[in-house]
Amino acid sequence: MVATRQEGTTVKPLSDGTAFVEGAYVPIGEARLPLLDWGFTRSDVTYDVVHVWKGSFFRLDDHLDRFQRSCDRLRLNPGYGRDQTREILMRCVSLSGLREAYVEMICTRGVPAPGSRDPRLCRNQFFAFAIPFVWIFSRSRQKEGAHLIISDVPRIAPVSVDPTVKNFHWGDLTRALFQALDRGGDSAVLLDGDGYLSEGPGFNVFRVHQGGVTTPEGTVLEGITRASVRELCEELDIPFALTRITPDELRDADEVFVSSTAGGVMPVSRVDQRILGNGRPGPVTLRIRELYWRKHEQGWHATPVDYESP
CATH class of the missing domain: 3.20.10.10 (D-amino Acid Aminotransferase, subunit A, domain 2)
Structure with missing residues (x-):
């Protein structure tokens, strides 16, 4: 079992899910979003979901393509290129050890400049996570x-x-x-x-x-x-x-x-x-x-x- 961030005698496992937040990989239970991020307060966000089955991503390139198109249409810049995004998703899965996983990439508008409502002044944010496979119907x-x-x-x-x-x-x-x-x-x-x-x-x-x-x-x-x-x-x-x-x-x-x-x-x-x-x-x-x-x-x-x- 992979683990990280020991707190006292508690070791939180990455096998429950791994997230990429502010440049670091953390257990899914520790992932946090800034309260003032417009992705949270205004749903000003795009995302995509790709699954892993028996240790392989399914149609990863198609999902990366759609994610980039979505970012472009909403004038969002995740700050990571395609190859970097691929590597982050790979790393989330490999750290978790999950063979069947639900993997999400997210780009939010970010936190606005103090006192501003101008979306051009927000610093866009990128997040990703891998959790055990999700079924819409069991x-x-x-x-x-x-x-x-x-x-x-x-x-x-x-x-x-x-x-x-x-x-x-x-x-x-x-x-x-x-x-x-x-x-x-x-x-x-x-x-x-x-x-x-x-x-x-x-x-x-x-x-x-x-x-x-x-x-x-x-x-x-x-x-x-x-x-x-x-x-x-x-x-x-x-x-x-x-x-x-x-x-x-x-x-x-x-x-x-x-x-x-x-x-x-x-x-x-x-x-x-x-x-x-x-x-x-x-x-x-x-x-x-x-x-x-x-x-x-x-x-x-x-x-x-x-x-x-x-």
Whole structure:
């Protein structure tokens, strides 16, 4: 077990999670953010999440690319180049010793100059951490399929907050999640301003109908696992399209599933009060999900973590 920062007789482990804060690697329980950082007080922040599975990052370069695009669009400068960011993420994982991990990189606006509200005068800050793998839906829940609720909470309009830039504007997503939990569901999918499906709290949603797969476009995060689903469909000769989807079309689907870095491809067996198929994960979903994890085992889009370097 790796440990750091001995305090008296207490040694705090890095194996519970490792963070990179102000140039130092610390146990996740010791990571701190300045109270006046606009990332905290204004949600003026961007981030990205990549996972590690069996000792390798999955699609690390794609996540680094998206993180840089997000920083550029929000006029944020993390202060570290791409190779440095990669090394920091690698180090967070290797210090923790985690073989399956949820790894996040964050850039905040930072603390403003005293008495100033000018964002140009803030010194942007970079943080990162690695913690044990996070599942949106537990493995046991995935075996029977999750229960999604179509929320009446509208997704924030793209003209206000760009959905392709990962952000912490989760007020609408959190309201919808509470609504779903109060109604006995596992999570929610929100609608855009025109009444079409958008996305859920941390995931993209997919409809399977007559053997083809469709997923919303335009008002959603362009998920990297979503891109993986597209590649898998092409490999399996399953028709795939980005399109508008109505709530009724989702309820009437043959199958439904969601995708996320936090869990991969995850089946849904119920939408609102409608049970899909026989109330279990459908055959198309299972084919995609099985191939997703099998290709993980084969090193698909993998970047191995160096656990040996000091």
